[in-house]
Amino acid sequence: MANPAVEETHLEWRERLRFESRRFNAWWEGFAFDAAAERAALAADAGAASAPEGPADQDIAKSIWGEGRLDPGDPAWTMRHARTLGVALKAEVVILGAGAGAPLKDLKHGTRWKLSGYSRIASRIKGLDVIPYEAALTRINRASADGGISFFELHRDADPAMIALFAAELVKPNAPFAFVDFTVARRGARLKSCFADPWGGSPRQADQFVELLETSGFRINDTVDETRAFLPLVARGWSRWRAAYSRALEFSDKRRRADYLNLLAQYAHLWAERFDAIKAGQLQVTRILARRKG
Structure with a gap:
C-alpha cells in the first residue's frame, strides 16, 4: 500500500489540500483513487496557472501597471496625448511603444481611428494590430499614417x-x-540606477x-512637461x-519562484529610484509634439 506521507512530500499546502479533497471524494463516491495520476494532474494545473505569459519582466510589468501595460498608464493618460494630434475622425494612427496592447485598446474605445502599433514583444498580439519591431520590415507601410504617438521608446x-x-x-x-518619454531634468543628474x-x-x-527629432525629419511644435500628470500613475501602481508578490508565491517551481x-x-527598486529622481527634480516626463517635414 502506498504511503500517503511519501505521496505528498513534494506537494505544497494548496496542492496538498486539493489532493486530500480528491482522495476524500474518491472514498465517499466509492471509486478507486489513483494517487500518481492525481499528483500529475495537480502539477500540470499548477504549471499552467503559474506560468507567465511571455518574458517574466513583461509579466511583472503587466501585474503592476495593469493588463496590457508595460509602463504606467491608463485610458485618460493615453487620450491626453491623443488629443494633441488633432487628426481627422477616421484617421490612421500608429503607436510606438504599444506595450502589450493596452494603449491601442484605450484609443479603440475613445476614438474611431484606424490603429496599428509596434512593441518590444515576442509575437503579434491576438485581436490587435500590434506587432514586434523585428517584424516591421515585412509589412511597413511608408508614409501611410495620419499621425502617431510614441510612448517611452526614445530612451x-x-x-x-x-x-x-x-x-x-x-x-x-x-x-x-x-513623443512621450523620460527626459533628464537637469544636466549632470545621475540616473544610472533608474534604468537597469x-x-x-x-x-x-x-x-x-x-535636436535628434529635427535631424530625423521632424519639425517641433511644442514641448510640454507631463510629470505632474504621470506621477499619480506610478503611485497607483504601488x-x-x-x-504581484502573491502571484509569485503561487509558482510551484521553486527555482522559477525565486527568479521571479x-x-x-x-523592478520595485528600479521604480523606487525613478520615483525618487522625479520627486527630486532630476527626472521628468516630457511630451514633444512634432510634425513630419513636408
Whole structure:
C-alpha cells in the first residue's frame, strides 16, 4: 500500500489540500483513487496557472501597471496625448511603444481611428494590430499614417535616432507625432540606477531629443512637461505590488519562484529610484509634439 506521507512530500499546502479533497471524494463516491495520476494532474494545473505569459519582466510589468501595460498608464493618460494630434475622425494612427496592447485598446474605445502599433514583444498580439519591431520590415507601410504617438521608446533604444527615423517613415508629410518619454531634468543628474536591464535605457535632456527629432525629419511644435500628470500613475501602481508578490508565491517551481521574486525586487527598486529622481527634480516626463517635414 502506498504511503500517503511519501505521496505528498513534494506537494505544497494548496496542492496538498486539493489532493486530500480528491482522495476524500474518491472514498465517499466509492471509486478507486489513483494517487500518481492525481499528483500529475495537480502539477500540470499548477504549471499552467503559474506560468507567465511571455518574458517574466513583461509579466511583472503587466501585474503592476495593469493588463496590457508595460509602463504606467491608463485610458485618460493615453487620450491626453491623443488629443494633441488633432487628426481627422477616421484617421490612421500608429503607436510606438504599444506595450502589450493596452494603449491601442484605450484609443479603440475613445476614438474611431484606424490603429496599428509596434512593441518590444515576442509575437503579434491576438485581436490587435500590434506587432514586434523585428517584424516591421515585412509589412511597413511608408508614409501611410495620419499621425502617431510614441510612448517611452526614445530612451529605451541604444540609438534613439533610429526610432525617430522609423517614426518619420510611418507618417505622411506634415503629420503630427507626439513623443512621450523620460527626459533628464537637469544636466549632470545621475540616473544610472533608474534604468537597469532588463528595463534599461538612457534618457537625455529634452533639448537633445528635440535636436535628434529635427535631424530625423521632424519639425517641433511644442514641448510640454507631463510629470505632474504621470506621477499619480506610478503611485497607483504601488497598490498592485502585493498582488504581484502573491502571484509569485503561487509558482510551484521553486527555482522559477525565486527568479521571479528576485526580478520583482529589482523592478520595485528600479521604480523606487525613478520615483525618487522625479520627486527630486532630476527626472521628468516630457511630451514633444512634432510634425513630419513636408
